Amino acid sequence: MAPGQIVCLSGPSGSGKSRLLRAVADLEPHGGVVRLGDRDQDSLAGHRWRQSVMMVPAETAWWFDTVGEHLHKPMPDALGALGFPDDAAEWAVSRLSSGEKQRLALIRALSRDPQALLLDEPTANLDDDTTLQVEDWLQSYIAEHQCPTLWVAHREDQIQRVAAKHFRIDGARLREQEVEQ
Amino acid sequence: MSVIALSWWQLGLAATLVLALAACTHFARLGLGKSLLVAAARTAIQLTLVGLVLETLFSVGSLPWVALMGVAMLLLAGREVMARQKYRLRGGWSFTVGTAAMFISAFSVTVLTLTVIIGPTPWYTPQYAIPLLGMLLGNTMTGVALALDRLTEGVWRQRQLVENRLMLGQTWIEACGDIRRDAMRSGLMPIINAMAAAGIVSLPGMMTGQILSGTAPALAVKYQILIMFTIAAGTGFGTFVAVSVASRRLFDRRERLRLDRLQPGNRG
Numbered sequence: 001m002a003p004g005q006i007v008c009l010s011g012p013s014g015s016g017k018s019r020l021l022r023a024v025a026d027l028e029p030h031g032g033v034v035r036l037g038d039r040d041q042d043s044l045a046g047h048r049w050r051q052s053v054m055m056v057p058a059e060t061a062w063w064f065d066t067v068g069e070h071l072h073k074p075m076p077d078a079l080g081a082l083g084f085p086d087d088a089a090e091w092a093v094s095r096l097s098s099g100e101k102q103r104l105a106l107i108r109a110l111s112r113d114p115q116a117l118l119l120d121e122p123t124a125n126l127d128d129d130t131t132l133q134v135e136d137w138l139q140s141y142i143a144e145h146q147c148p149t150l151w152v153a154h155r156e157d158q159i160q161r162v163a164a165k166h167f168r169i170d171g172a173r174l175r176e177q178e179v180e181q
Numbered sequence: 182m183s184v185i186a187l188s189w190w191q192l193g194l195a196a197t198l199v200l201a202l203a204a205c206t207h208f209a210r211l212g213l214g215k216s217l218l219v220a221a222a223r224t225a226i227q228l229t230l231v232g233l234v235l236e237t238l239f240s241v242g243s244l245p246w247v248a249l250m251g252v253a254m255l256l257l258a259g260r261e262v263m264a265r266q267k268y269r270l271r272g273g274w275s276f277t278v279g280t281a282a283m284f285i286s287a288f289s290v291t292v293l294t295l296t297v298i299i300g301p302t303p304w305y306t307p308q309y310a311i312p313l314l315g316m317l318l319g320n321t322m323t324g325v326a327l328a329l330d331r332l333t334e335g336v337w338r339q340r341q342l343v344e345n346r347l348m349l350g351q352t353w354i355e356a357c358g359d360i361r362r363d364a365m366r367s368g369l370m371p372i373i374n375a376m377a378a379a380g381i382v383s384l385p386g387m388m389t390g391q392i393l394s395g396t397a398p399a400l401a402v403k404y405q406i407l408i409m410f411t412i413a414a415g416t417g418f419g420t421f422v423a424v425s426v427a428s429r430r431l432f433d434r435r436e437r438l439r440l441d442r443l444q445p446g447n448r449g
Contacts, residue, residue: 025348027437046436051350061342063359112350 003146006139008159008179010152011169017152018058020169021118024150025055036116054114058121060105062093067104072111079107081137083130098125103134110141117142117149123158135162184394196221238307247305251288251314258283258322265326268333268443270430275329278426282325286419287317290411298407316387316408317415320372324416325423328368332424333443335360336431343438353432361428368420372413379409 001007009017023030026041026049034041034053041049064070068089079088082103096104102125109117122138123131139162142149153159159166159179166177199221207214238246259280269275291314295304304310336343336357346356354361379385387408391401433439 026435027344027347029433029435029437042435046434047347047350047352050348054350055348057341057345057348059341061339061345063342063346109349114350 001148001150002164003148004143005164006142006149006151006162008151008153008163008166009169010154010159010166010177015169017169018120021055021120021150021152025050025053025118027055051112052115053118054109054112054116055118056105056109056120056122058102058124060101060108062096062101065092065094067091067093067096070104070108072113075107075111078110078137081133082107083133099127099130102126103130106134106138113145115147117147117151119149119151121152121154124154131158138162192225196225235307235311238311242307244303244305247307247310250307250311254314254318255280255284255288258318262322262326262329264446266330266333266446268337269446270333270427271442271444274427274430274442278423278430279322279325279329282419282423282426283318283321285422286415286417287314287321290415290418291317294407294411312387313408313411317412320412321415321419323371324368324420327371328364328420328424329427331367332360332364332427333431335363336428336438337440337443340438340440347436347438353429353436353438356438357428357431361424364424364428365420368424369417372409372416376409376413379405385409 009020011017019028022028023032024034026034026046036049036052044052062070066089068074070093071089074089076086079086084100084103088104102122106119106122119138123134126134135158138149141147151162153162163179166179167174168177169175199217203214203217203221206212206217234250238250259276262279262283263269263276266275270278291310292304294313295301295310299309299313301309339360343356343360347353375385385405385408388401388405391404392398396404430442431439
């Protein structure tokens with residue numbers, strides 16, 4: 001995958017999209033070879049690898065009381081771009097909706113400056129307008145920071161909007177699909 | 182002062198109290214009568230047997246036999262720790278971790294107390310060694326079992342949270358830090374509470390026993406304080422070792438969370 005390239009991954013549920021992402025993030029034992037630039041997955045300690053190749057899961061969990069404590073550094077621009085007010089960092093995690101959690105999980109991940117992204121249905125809990133907002137913001141972030149990105153998506157229209165390449169998991173095979181540029 | 186000897190018919194009188202209680206629970210349809218009687222019978226039989234073993238051990242009093250007794254107690258405690266886990270580490274790790282932790286803490290604290298603090302000659306005199314080891318093992322066992330249970334159950338339940346933290350690039354120690362703290366706390370809470378309440382809410386059993394058998398209360402108190410401190414140290418270090426090793430075992434070399442290394446136990 002090229003720097004700044006978004007590759008979409010789709011397939012029926014249970015086909016192993018999330019497992020593929022988990023293997024690339026090295027959260028699951030696997031037999032493949034994964035490289036970031038010229039560095040092998042095995043040449044870095046597990047947590048260093050995951051700092052660089054960051055996965056954002058579909059279901060997120062939070063452990064501190066407020067949103068801000070989960071962020072590595074303050075992210076006022078990102079909060080604004082995703083439609084949060086300035087004081088969102090002080091919000092109590094227990095009162096977040098699933099859509100808010102999903103967007104904040106993206107910000108939480110990007111506050112750690114990853115070099116590559118693995119996004120597992122990043123807009124699954126969002127309405128159409130917010131989905132477009134998140135897509136725009138992610139695309140500009142990815143282009144600006146030149147992060148190669150694996151993006152698991154369901155909706156064909158989203159794939160057409162964001163993907164440079166699209167692969168569909170079909171049984172045990174990965175089939176490349178047409179994408180309009 | 183010497184202790185008044187108890188004969189079997191005097192114990193029989195106490196047993197009639199238990200029988201009366203069993204009869205009452207039976208007529209009140211509480212369904213407890215049978216288990217009460219079984220437990221009472223077990224107490225009588227088990228303690229009589231232990232008494233015989235101890236009598237023999239005291240009369241022999243040689244190091245190999247004392248050591249053998251110690252090892253047998255340790256293995257039984259290890260089995261008990263494993264039996265109390267809701268989720269166990271596969272491949273005998275639960276038993277090994279628990280037993281090793283108790284060996285490191287309870288055994289070394291016992292030997293240290295015997296040689297440096299109490300100092301009977303020889304240091305392994307069973308009259309001192311066996312009760313001391315028993316108290317330490319019993320309490321360390323409770324602490325280690327509680328802590329391991331809390332640890333494995335915590336990781337099992339909070340799998341998603343731990344993995345989220347791993348995804349953000351945290352080390353395995355950071356990712357399960359809260360769960361480890363919780364586990365340590367629940368292992369140490371019983372002895373901390375016991376120390377805080379000692380003498381106010383309850384008279385500790387060992388001290389009561391010594392006073393009953395004619396020891397001056399001031400001396401009994403000193404022994405009780407000694408026992409409390411050694412139990413705290415033994416439980417603390419044992420819990421610490423068990424939680425450290427077991428939590429490391431829950432993650433592999435690549436710091437992945439490996440719940441496949443846990444299996445549901447028979448408990449609950």
